Amino acid sequence: MIINGVTIDDAFAEAFGMKATRVIITAHNLKWAYHSAIAMTGFATSVIGCDCEAGIERKLDPEETPDGRPGASVLLFCVSASKLTKQLEKRASQCVLTSPSSALYAGIESDEPLPLGKFLRYFGDGYQSSKMIDGRRFWRIPVMDGEFLCEATTGMVKAIGGGNFLILAESLGQALTACEAAIEAMRKIPNVIMPFPGGVVRSGSKVGSKYKSLPASTNDAFCPTIRGLTHSEISPGVESILEIVIDGLTENDVRTAMRVGIMAVCKLGSANGIKRISAGDYGGKLGQHDFYLHEILS
């Protein structure tokens, strides 16, 4: 398959089942909502080392938030419910509770509740109070700028992590430009995040390592500087490769984001140095969800 001179490999992205939640952060203005959201989603690029993958899904206008203030919706993904519970608690307490004027609300409904204010309330040292309004329980925790308002629970849902595609370009500059175009387009898709810095990862990994303590190591098949030493999958003329990883709430969300991202890259085409699009898999043995590039783009 070739789109605008870009070769689409007959490859698939291998993704995994995860647990996810969405929370809504609001604040006095968008600036402070983003300070909190950025902190909450920090150090959350990969479950390999961070235990959590998180990102800002999108900005929320005042009319979209529960309290009528500007805000941001945040998605968090973990490999298990217990890890998600722990990560959410830590990130909410250290990054949202601490952030001036912030409030934290559930962003998704499900039959599986995750504690939110339920644990944070103890920070109130006995001065906290709860209020049940229209079937939703809120915790009010006294803090130095007034009250931190936090919904008692949010919902947890099954989700998918690790959707991906690789951009193979003639130069690093061209690969970056293509990724920026892809990310800009993908950020308009709901229910997905691209958890790496700027949405892009340069250190794509394979499972395992020659060092026993490491669960993952560099994806040598796509490393240009060692192409002569390894079983390289890099075609002639390619000098730089970048990857975009996608976590989404459903298969369809991941598929849509991949399609939109790849199409944005292909729009630049071979004229801008984009040679190929590929995807990362683990031999089809580890993940539960396979996203075939040709199928997604057809």
Next chain:
Amino acid sequence: MMHLLTLKLKSIPRFRVDLSPITPDQLGKKNLQEICSIRLESGNQKICVGDLFNVSGSESNHIVIKDSCDKLDRIGQNMGTGAITVHGSVGSYTGFGMRDGRITIHGNSGDYTASGMKKGALEIRGNAGHFLASAIPGDKYGLMGGIVIINGDAGDRVGDRMRRGTVLIEGNAGAYCASRMLAGTIAVMGKTADFTGFAMKRGTLILRNAPDSMLATFSDCGNHDLLYLKFLFKSWRKLHSKFSEFPAQVRVQRLMGDRACDGKGEILICQDT
């Protein structure tokens, strides 16, 4: 076409009558004859429904009581579904232990209205007596859930040992409003009398007007814009009440107490409304 089950009082009974057997869930699919033969406690006697009321209609999920008087007690007691509409005043214990559904009284209600109520909606278009949403002697809690709206005034001891739920009083409230309150929300649009918040442990009392006097055991915590009030006031907008017109956000003076009993209840007095 189904007609609402209607009970029209023939004459004012000599003694008080316990109307607790007349709820939608208990009447179920009973026919008119069976309903008329239900025996109600009245003083130390029993009186048949058919002797007390003219009964008509068949839709027992919504019961209408006409020409009611203040001798009819325990209307909607432990009711779990459906609706009861009463034209005229009612006696005490209206909605006692109510589990769900809706009761509307086009008149006044007596003492202990909504005591032990757990869920649903109770609306009094007139005034309510003493101990509205309060615990009866020996009971642990008063109101335990649901919403109670009083279009008129309420008597003394509103929300005594109230545990959860909402009480909205469009008129005035008597003395000891929110006394020994444990949780939940009471809002009063008019004035409150003496000893407001006496022995209050937790919960919220919202006052549109500052009381003439406050207990010395309440501490002033200053004026604030509390974010949660946005949610609370928004939840009132759908109500058939003056409270639906409450502004979206109101600055409040926060008083906390009753410190005489180590209470952390809050009295919020609306500012500039």
